[in-house]
Amino acid sequence: MQEKFKRETITALATTLNAQELKQVDFVLSIILTRYEITEKTTEIVAYRDGLPEEIKSFLVSKSIKGLTKASLAHYKRTLIHFSNNIGKDVKAITSNDIKLYLINYEHTHDVSKSTLDDKRRVLNSFFTWMVREDIIDKNPMLRIDPIKCDKRMREPLTDIELEQMRNAAVTLREKALLEILYSTGARVSEITALNRSDLDYNAGRVKVFGKGKKERYCFLNARAQLAVKKYLFSRLDKEEALFTAGKKPYNRLGKGTIEKEIGNIGIRADINRNVFPHLLRHTFATHMLAHGASIAEVQTLLGHESPATTQIYAKLDLHKLHAVHQRCII
Template sequence: MNVPEKIMNSIIMSMSTHLEPAALSILKDVLIKNLSHYTITECETLPATADDSNEYILKLFAATKATKLSAKTVSYYVDTIKRLLSVIHKPLIDITSIDISYFLNSLRNSNDSVSLNNLRRNISAFYTWMRKSHLIVENPCEAVEPYTEIEKPIDHLEPTEYEQLKSGCSSTRDRALIEFLRSTAMRVGEVGAVKISDINWNTGLISIYGKKSHAYRPVCLDTIALKYLTEYIIERKLHTTSTVPLFTIRHSDDVLSAGGIRESIKCIKQRSGLKRRVYPHLFRKTTATNIIKRGGSVHDAGEYLGHKDSSTAGKHYSFIGSEHTIDIFRRYVQSV
């Protein structure tokens, strides 16, 4: 990292508690424009300690990269790096692939391969950011081989299990919720943003914004889902043009949070007597599995779930309109 970059990062870190992410981005552009005209040299100072160096890097991450990530992702990355530093007592810039392997191997007795690979990915992502920030030349995690994972069958609900789950619904909201998740295959974190008026009650079409993909995509409600959602809206004495959240806390217009949805699904499962784990993301997996079982391709499943095509062709040379997603729904998702 050269001196102008150090100055820029120092200013951004100092202002991160005073400015919103958008303003910080503008400030960075202004600093880049102005500092690019000067050659700056640094006065020699005493070398920083490992603690100082690591604290600086974590603060820089929070001020620059973290503003572009979800709070959950930031916490996941930072917690992993702090765990690494609790075992490897070195400056982050001096940690090697051997150090990272030692850290991960020290956790093998209490973690499976999937968990270890998740930690490895977090560390690698952090070091990729460090490399792009010119803090290091190479990402040491790239030399650490992933652990071999045993492939398990994709978790999903069989038709008989879904039928049994329905018996656990004790309210119109319960039934409307599970039919909504089945039909739309939405992420639990996306559901809360849907308002009653967002739904085209004639066609069942909803346009939602995916926080992961940073793009709008269509999802659909079949006649079964629309039936139970309509009953739920009527029970609440609301009109289809209402701008209140689609799913709310009972006897309130406050949105049902992701945690509230998880708890509701857990209670439905317990009342149904179903002897397996049921969680909101399971409906998403089930819909994807059904698309493939009914003759769709893996690409069709990914398209309906809103997975981004990261290939060059997918991003720049092919356009798939909402009509294709709706066609996937009609052919492979909607209840027969």
């Protein structure tokens, strides 16, 4: 087991140390490990025997008060439970080295992407930053742990042709309404699931949505979206308040998974050779807004982003436009 531990440690450090430094680490480990008996610890998630640590409970309560969605809270809880169970010590006594070893071990045992690993880091950073702010600990062990670099893949928005293919492939009135409202508003799928009939204002051509942190904002409906939603609601036999419901009794509100599946199926029928999902329509909305002259600040407001930097990722310049500008300017 000592040899396995040494081998995995050397492998983990190989990306940051040169050959000479690795030899030195190997030599030092060989000496140190002769004095210890090492056994492999399980990485399976197990129930925290004494319940969640009080610090984690309080942290989750604070996040709930701040307005995090149930899905986000569940993600934070899962991450922190796994971390607590695998660290095996009081959260107030955890060091930077403990966290580094946890992240390295998690990456190797779960074969996850860098982006997934960095998501773990962000949750831990939020938790320990909160602990410092609440005077539970004096020093933040996350300060010595840098963000994990990962390749950022820019999703291509739907082309005009692909968007029309989607429209032609939408069969039911609900599919048509979902497609048009997602594209016209640029809203998150979680925001669409929460919409009620009363949130619609046909006279003003807008809909009231509640975004992250339960922040209220207005999104707008183009003529296609207004007509599609009106037709869908007129066809409904139920009197449920939810804007989108199941087609059969008890007419439950549509969930995130159902909407994602419905949009994905439209994409398959449209013969678009890539995955189509609600966030791709949000991406397409933002890209089209910016391409037709909307400012970053305007699109930021419509998308419900707190930071303009988040919106900036959609401001990718079109290569055809760049070529046209180049031809116009360079003789």
